[in-house]
Amino acid sequence: MDYTPRILVVDDEQDLREILQFNLSSEGFHxxxxxxxxxxxxxPLETYHLLLLxxxxxxxxxYKMADLVRKEHKLDVPIIFLTAKTSENDLLTGFNVGGDDYIVKPFSIKEVIVRVKAILKRGRSTEQPNTTLESDGVKVDVESKSVTVDNELVNLTRKEFEILALLLRNKGKFISRQEILDRVWSNDVIVTERNVDVNIARLRKKVGNYGNQIIGRSGYGYCFEK
Structure with missing residues (x-):
């Protein structure tokens, strides 16, 4: 592989998350x-090569998250379920919502590594995932953190970039100011919804004519129109 496969581990058990992160990182995965x-x-789910869920x-x-990934986000990223549920109905449910494999707890780390490598060898997983978000003349490259408007490079601050990427990933859907704060300013302590408005205003100016597609609605938040 000429790239580092990116894997997202989703589990509410901290010890298990840390064990998987350490061992899979040791195998060369991000x-x-x-x-x-x-x-x-x-x-940014579209940037991952595999979800361990x-x-x-x-x-x-x-199961619900996998269903959303497939139907709403329309992503084909492979999914391996981790679970203690072993009935035939549980297995069928996992595959019906778009799972690619099923690992039953308790499992050995060696088994997880073998299953992960097998999934990543499949044809749909060996190519770099699409990391470009686009709308008309606005293009966001998630990997290089660059933005172009009508093929001209535009300089955005980190917060402006993250807001634009968030709006484009959810194009056509309103995102509340509070949700934008939670996602973009998650590590900052003193911020208000006014910070969102100020950054949106600057962002609109920087994307030129496409700024009109970033609309705000009282009580709903902001949306990048389709």
């Missing part, structure tokens, strides 16, 4: 982790 399906859905979690189940 590993990100999430403690819930809700957290995982805030990540726990079925039973405190909030949204792994």
């Amino acid at each position: 590993i990100d982790v999430a403690s819930s399906a809700e957290e995982a859905l805030t990540k 726990d079925v039973m979690m405190g909030g949204m189940s792994g």
Whole structure:
């Protein structure tokens, strides 16, 4: 492989997340982790080559997340379920919602590594995933963190870039100011919804004529129109 496969591990057991992250990283994979399906859905799922997804979690189940990944996000990223549920109906449910493989807990790390490598050898997994977000003349390259408008490079701040990428990933859907704050300013302590408005205003100017496609609606937030 001429790239580093990116894997997202989603499990609400911290010890298990850390064990998987350490061992898979040792195999040369780039590993990100999430403690819930809700957290995982805030990540750039289109940049991953594989999802390792726990079925039973405190909030949204792994099955529900997989269904959203396939139907709403329309992503073909391979999914391996991790679960203690072993009935035939459970297995069928996993495959029906778009799972590619099923690893039953408790499992050995060697088994996980073998299954992961087998999935990544499949044809659809050996190519670099699409990391470009586009709308008309606006193009965002997630990997290089660059933005072009009508093929002209535009300089955005980190926050402006993350807001634009978030809006394009959810094109046609309103995202509340609070949700934008949670996703873009997650590590900052003192921020308000006004920070969102200021960054949106600057972003509109920087993308020129396409700024009109970034619309705001009171009580709903912001949306990049289709």
